[in-house]
Amino acid sequence: MVCFCFLVDQKRKIKGSKPAAGTCSRCGCGARIADMKTSTRFCLIPIYCRSWRAIICCFCGSVLKSYR
Template identity: 35%
Template sequence: MCLVFIVDEDEKVIGRYAAGGACPYCGGQVQALDVEKAWRLWYVPLYTRTKRKFLCSFCNRPLIIQYP
């Protein structure tokens, strides 16, 4: 017997905003992205999560914000 699960993960950008600060690598402008992730099993949504990511608009490096 063999079980096959078709699981898909979609990422969709909901919004893109200018964030304060500069990239520590190249000095470019930082952008904040609102990203919605959805896990699906045969096109049926199982789990949805909205997350904010930061990246540089010039070099496209993902930036990690550290809170004190």
């Protein structure tokens, strides 16, 4: 028996942010502390949502450190 599962999409959204001390290790720009929300949808139906905090770069958007 074969079962196929397809993940439709996973979106990250920034709910709020504030400046943080330090710079990005990849591009050298400033960093921010952001409250993030990740939502996962399967066949256009939201099945999982999670809120978490992360330190992100202002310029390139990379996640430098996450707090779950």
